[in-house]
Amino acid sequence: MPAPPLPSLAEHIARHGLAPRKALGQHFLLDAALCARIASLAAPLEGRHVLEVGPGPGGLTRALLESPAAEVVAVELDRRAIAGLAELGEHFSGRLRVIEGDALRIDAGALLPAPRRIVANLPYNVGTPLLIGWLRQAHLFESLTLMFQQEVAERIIAAPDTEHYGRLAVLSQFRCAARMALRLPPGAFSPPPKVWSAIVHLVPHAEAPDPALLAALEKVTAAAFGQRRKMLRSSLKSLGGAEALLEAAAIEGTRRAETLSVAEFTRLAELVLARAG
Template sequence: MSELPPLPSLRDTVREYGLDARKSLGQHFLLDTAICTRIAALAGDLTGRHVLEVGPGPGGLTRALLATPAAQVLAVELDRRAIAAQQALAAHHPGRLTVLEGDALELDPLAALPAPRRIIANLPYNVATPLLVAWLRQAAGIEGMTLMFQQEVAERICAAPGSDAYGRLGVLAQWRCRAQFLLSLPPGAFSPPPKVFSAMVGLTPHAEDPGPALFAAMERTTAAAFGQRRKMLRGSLKQLGQAEALLDAAGIDGERRAETLTIAEFDRLARALLAREAADGVA
């Protein structure tokens, strides 16, 4: 069997496959191998882990992940130009890199990965938040996530109660996971440079799994509370019905505003909402 030709550099890969970054796909490529290696290292020991990467592009981070002791990397990519580049990379790593074509928002790639599962990705900006929320719903089956976001989004994920950045996304993320701000990267680290800084966030799911019904209740609770965040809770939670009774059941003063509540207080509210809906026979 003839030997494969050596892999081209990342910049040569971009040229060879015509991978000009497309705004419609939220693409900003990482072509610095040192940065890619550092990101893979931030994920911790990957020995025997099955890793999901979304939006691999020309494969800089993919190469760094394959250089670790990870058992497998599953790369989900929508851009057919990048898929061709990934398939060429897969040929150099038989059995370790699988390329799945499609939209990660419409697929369930985690179902194709055995445990223990990790998600490590430089996420396309335009789908990063909905992808994160979807993975938070499935967090019981994920060992950890190391994800790149716009820095503003990363700050929201890790924000503390009472801060300007604290909101629905931070509550959902911190309710399900321990969230850590890991690394900030300037626009110049990417090709093409975005207009904003980017940042890596580490998310380690908590041992307790709330289950789908309570997660859905938390989504409804936070959507109502932060949907009108300038209002007191007795006003913003009216759309959930019987706001005062809900607040009393959770032991929370209705004159407070959403940004002042701790994660534990939101948990009490969500559990109170779920209990009331169960009593009322609401699906």
């Protein structure tokens, strides 16, 4: 016997009292066509185990479950949404697993078997820390298709010596090939946010670096961009021996952080790591 048709998202929200909460950074995407388009950006999904964070009423969740994905694991902090997501799981023959909890505390590698992909309309207030955490274990994922505020998305894909280039661009591009895949206006969401949003598609590089090198890169970029108006010979002083470090990397101390390529930052991180022993 076929499952009864799903209620519309508007009906689902009304039934479960899912008015968006500002404190949780919630802006619901209710357009089924847009949700399907986002799911398609993460293709191919055949046989993949997909992590979704902050599904809310489940618009994107429905689109992912309508794809050939083997399983969707949805991590949701808002308890109000859990019952509605459980109903969705019943409709799709148990291919949805719902985890109530904070995605910042979830070990995605332990939660999902390989092959894994992440597809998520991230809550605005935790998007960046979630991405940084996933970059540290990017080798576990085939791809990450993530929605951010457009300004954050631009910071992820930015090139050196441009307005948005900074620490997030260096760390993201060190671990992944990143591109802007889709922009969405405020009116696509309920309630409309004050800014545009954008989807970034990230594909981890085939070779996973030593975790210690990524930690060194985080340290170097924190120092360099923490005082980005200063010359590197000043901004990197907190690392100790800044001028010797820059000389060994063949980088002029009078340059500023935003002019360095990802490769140059990587060279500095390698030297910092080697100096540490």
